[in-house]
Amino acid sequence: MAQAMKIAIVDDEQDMRQSISQWLALSGYDTETFASAEEALKVLGPDYPGIVISDIKMPGMDGMQFLKKLMGSDSALPVIMITGHGDVPMAVEAMRVGAFDFLEKPFNPDRMSQLAKRAAGARRLTLDNRALRRELSDGTQLMNKLIGASPVMERLKEDVLDLGQADGHVLIDGETGTGKTLVAHALHAVGSRAGKKFVLVNCAALEEEALAKRLFGPMLPEDEQLPAMEEARGGTLVLEDIEALSESLQARLLSVINEQGTPAETRLICISNLQEAGRTCEDALRPDLFYRLAALRITVPPLRQRGEDILSLFTRLSEQFAEEYGCDAPKVTAQEAAQLLQAPWPGNVRQLINIAERAVLQSRRGSGTIASLLMSDHEEMQPVMTTEGKPLKEYVEAFERMLIDNTMRRHKGSIASVMDELCLPRRTLNEKMAKYGLQRSDYL
The missing domain is CATH 3.40.50.2300 (Response regulator)
Incomplete structure (x- = not known):
């Protein structure tokens, strides 16, 4: 509250x-x-x-x-x-x-x-x-927002730290809802330009003439802001939906990049949100511009590839929404944990945020299930499953880790209370916490 x-x-x-x-x-x-x-x-x-x-x-x-x-x-x-x-x-x-x-x-x-x-x-x-x-200027805070300990997320964090220091132009791609704009913020925050301007322009949100004016000017005396290329001078300019640039604007952008030389006065981070099957950012941009922008590249992994990160994210999000709505977070059963892990998540993290909020609201009313929420997000009322199966052992371990994590969080690190609720001897609890990388100090 x-x-x-x-x-x-x-x-x-x-x-x-x-x-x-x-x-x-x-x-x-x-x-x-x-x-x-x-x-x-x-x-x-x-x-x-x-x-x-x-x-x-x-x-x-x-x-x-x-x-x-x-x-x-x-x-x-x-x-x-x-x-x-x-x-x-x-x-x-x-x-x-x-x-x-x-x-x-x-x-x-x-x-x-x-x-x-x-x-x-x-x-x-x-x-x-x-x-x-x-x-948004604190690299540590932003890196903490990239939640997850799965191999693909560990690689993503390493890429952000490496490319943040590299200072060249970056292309970020990946499916919708994966958090590409957050990655752009993190790249800026961990690099040498952290204290400089961070300017974001959505290329798909403006008509061509308005976009040209926003990016390159000229601005009228009554305009309150500078052209984005000027506003971000010395800092970072993020171009969302870069594939929406027309051919003429692509040419102007390439000309500006060439004029800047190396190292660039303004760093460009471009985000591609292409939705069409079989079409990529490389198909949408002229080759010389694409290769200048994609010299450094990050692909943000889809949620379905992040394993037990899904449960960690769901727990964190549902706790946040529960605090906001002034109620208890819903308890996830083993069956629901498996359903969360098996869902295809076409909307990725954005969809998970939506599911977590709705789960809290229906839990407050005392009705509904997580399975019904997952199924309502799909036109066909079929069992929600990914195409990739996982060994039963992985589902069991993911649920076990979530259960210990949630119980430790609820009891604020009290080992005795967790042992009592989960009916575990001290040695077994210590072994499982070590196995899953859980530390009591994180809950105190």
């Missing part, structure tokens, strides 16, 4: 601090109070997870000085200023400096709650955007 937004209340009058705090606490906020601006500044850092309500007239550092300090540290921090009756010029000045809004004494508590709600919403959006930007 979402954590309550913090509100820092700064006022030298104790009665005022307490009354504001009590009122906002009743509205579900996590309040903390400070008797002076100096005291508050010891706590209010650049990424403070909340908003500030401060009086303007205080001894020592007054509210205006306090506001300027806060804006210097984090200009996106919402600060609501409390002004005395008739202090309109001071309120206007506070807004000019960067205050979110102001309240004039004596103020209506409902008006304060409304302002706090608006400010909290703006702060949550700012913090979410910052977290996303950090995540």
Whole structure:
């Protein structure tokens, strides 16, 4: 569940601090109070997870000085200023400096709650955007998102690390829904351009004229952004659906690549999403452009080739959705685990995300099965099976690993509780955890 937004209340009058705090606490906020601006500044850092309500007239550092300090540290921090009756010029000045809004004494508590709600919403959006930007520039975080310990995923991670450092242009291909855009983000984040611009353009989303303008310009004075080739200068430009480029735009792109020389000023990562049977990106692009873009190449594996990664992903996703919806994650039976492993997954990870969310929703209602969800994704109501069979031993081991992993997660690494629930002696549990690469420290 979402954590309550913090509100820092700064006022030298104790009665005022307490009354504001009590009122906002009743509205579900996590309040903390400070008797002076100096005291508050010891706590209010650049990424403070909340908003500030401060009086303007205080001894020592007054509210205006306090506001300027806060804006210097984090200009996106919402600060609501409390002004005395008739202090309109001071309120206007506070807004000019960067205050979110102001309240004039004596103020209506409902008006304060409304302002706090608006400010909290703006702060949550700012913090979410910052977290996303950090995540997309953090190679470690992104590599952790490439979940899985199957041989094909281990090779993919090695390729990302190797090609991320190589700094040449890269072509990423693979079936729809496999996570090619995530791989592009990871390539940028683990390379030497990690702190530079990352610009993404979907070539299939724009008409030819609009796409030419977006990629190469010229831009009009009223346009808010630079052409993508200019915007990404020194960083990485990702072109999704590269096969959608017309012949004339392919020629222009090749010309720009040739002008850049080696090493390229802007790194290109191109993503191919061809769906037609028997047709590849090589068929869609002119040969000289294809070979320039495909000098380094990554093929993202389909989900059906990732073995027990399917169960690990399903468990992780269902837990996330269960937390979001405020309910327990569904328990997977041995039969359902086998069905997940046997499904052909034409939509790959994107389809698995959809199945996990629907499984959580139907579990919350107390109805439905994973098998029914898998079958509903196909026109023919036939048993859902891959064309590739697996030995029974592999299905048993995959389910056993998932069961131990889920139980360890649920009991937060308590070996005694896991032994009791699974009726396993300590030595057997230790042996199985070692076999499946599970470590107690990961669950504490």
